[in-house]
Amino acid sequence: PDEDLAAYFAQVVDAEQKIEPRDWMPEAYRRTLIRQIAQHAHSEIIGMQPEGNWISRAPSLKRKAILLAKVQDEAGHGLYLYAAAETLGITRDELVQLLLDGRQKYSSIFNYPTLTWADVGAIGWLVDGAAIVNQVPLCRCSYGPYARAMIRVCKEESFHQRQGYEILHTLAHGTPAQQAMAQDAVDRWWYPSLAMFGPPDGDSTHSTQSMAWKIKRFSNDDLRQRFVDMCVQQAEVLGLRIPDDDLRWNEQRQAYDYTQPDYDELMRVISGDGPCNRERMAHRRAAHADGAWVREAAAAYAAKRAEKREK
């Protein structure tokens, strides 16, 4: 009976075990995982656009090769995550269609433009750095396929963060023009990176339930704070300034006090009114249309092979 199944589900989650695809789970658990994992996967794929924007204009062959590897990794992260979402009973084609129809979202952060090469460094240091702070706890998520996907993603994100940090370090110790370019990128990416962690806990619709189900292990504000505390020392080593006049160590809290991002801006960007939303979606729709022949060819080939096997 359902109450025994629900009790079993709660026992498994409370015991820090994993819920697997064939286990019984509350419908709302399944739905919120599909929403979050799909949004996560869409973010990886859309995120290839701002980052990929600089592959053909990287300042050296070495930088080009590293950036190419990073963007390819993001595609792979999307693949692991779509595969994890499919274990919940929805197909990748349906998820892509939900994205293209604007009925599923991707991370706000990728709706900002990459204006200079230094943005590639700022994305690596700040956006991939924020992603790591958010994704390491997800390795302990109660849903098995998602937690396991995160373990490999986190290893690759660490490389992404390192290469971005090294780009900024090179620029920040370069000519005055390079230093100015690096500082400008940090000025533009700092607050959108803080907003990436989601609305403040008081405005978070899913946090309570998501934490009860051990999907979310720490609150949006806790992870945001952890990210700020991590970045302050790194900015000092870089010799770059975090654009926040009220940033200061709070001895009593043993953490930095900092200025919150503009959450009205976050809501506008989430609802489609960010600097690059239209461009990102137009590009994604065009890529889907341009790739139709590949999908059809692959399906035709698979059908032929299946026919042969039956003979």
Ligand code: 3HC
């Ligand atoms: N961008 C877009 N939507 C966001 C958002 C953001 N930065 N932050 C919150 N939202 C949405 C939520 O999806 C939710 O939408 P809904 O109303 O349609 O259900 C709503 O705002 C309320 O937010 P909640 O805090 O209640 O939502 P969650 O409990 O889902 O928490 C989250 C938000 C922390 C982003 C959580 O979904 C999460 O941890 N997701 C997995 C991580 C992820 O998606 N990361 C993408 C970053 S990009 C990346 O990692 C690629 C790397 O290469 C940089």
